[in-house]
Amino acid sequence: MEIEFASSLLESAVTELSRLPGVGRKTALRLALYLLRRDPSEAVALGQSLIDMRRGIRYCRSCHNISETDLCPICSDAARDKSVVCVVENVKDVLMVERTRQFNGVYHVLGGLISPVDGVGPDSLEIASLIERVRHEPIREVILALSPTMEGDTTNFYIFRRLQAAELPGLTVTRPARGLALGNDLEYTDELTLGRSLIDRRPFENR
């Protein structure tokens, strides 16, 4: 590593910051110099919070949402309806649905969407664990709340087929009403539209 700056400590901080997505070396340097101008406690609080977060957070054994415990607060909440499972792409989408305050069931976080172009097949996602969960737990409804994009629709359809093949007579598969703007990512949908679309959810059909 070439020492570009007067200080190898600054060099390291800039190098580490520039590993973050969307942060180039110029931005990294600006952030590092900002922290140097501020009270030392700020950089220490930021650095320690990142270390603590990464060391303390794992994934819920049941829904694969982030959690500090074996079972996440939502899965272990007695007031949540365990018979309704909302399938989402990622952790951010759990936050989005929670904010609507329109959903009292539990989640299943896939960890992505099927995307052959990006080399993401069904086996890289938490789909097998969803099927297992639906087989062995008293689940009566699965809501497929994936983004209304090509990858989302492909993944919806794949999961729907797997659930059909599992032949679970008491199970309903639904999806949020297509009040969602087509082609947009779920995370950029406003809370009202997303909440409304959950209330209006309807049975999943083959297209």
Add this chain to the structure above:
Amino acid sequence: MEIEFASSLLESAVTELSRLPGVGRKTALRLALYLLRRDPSEAVALGQSLIDMRRGIRYCRSCHNISETDLCPICSDAARDKSVVCVVENVKDVLMVERTRQFNGVYHVLGGLISPVDGVGPDSLEIASLIERVRHEPIREVILALSPTMEGDTTNFYIFRRLQAAELPGLTVTRPARGLALGNDLEYTDELTLGRSLIDRRPFENR
């Protein structure tokens, strides 16, 4: 603090990240979730580098550039010409001038520019320490390498007057040739133009 997320560790990391300039809560969340997806060593390396940087870096007693030692590597380098002092606005500008490889003297970092609008007067900057330095060290040339902006010109002129008032017969005050594009910040100038403008520096005159 309201716990917006499933984890207070994530909440803390997002809050700390969003204190950085230009980082909103949405970006902070994206960065935190990115770190959660990566190997734990990455978040630890980033966090520790920020803590180490902030704890380890102080300011050079002579030039006020960042340093890990009482005197920075440039000031303590026997091969640098201590009789030529390049006055710059900030730490980033030292890096910019160093990259041109056209300057073998030492620096004086002001820590800003005079800007009455922003409440920055001469006393908030390292100007008195510059005058003291020029008075007591065998300095034959001061290069005023501030941005060719209104604040830069005001500061240039103020320092020039202070140096005149100090009546130091052997001292020359210069500035980089105005090949610099007017109205732009020094940090956005390309290395070639900046290097050239240092070679072409000429005596400072009253406008």
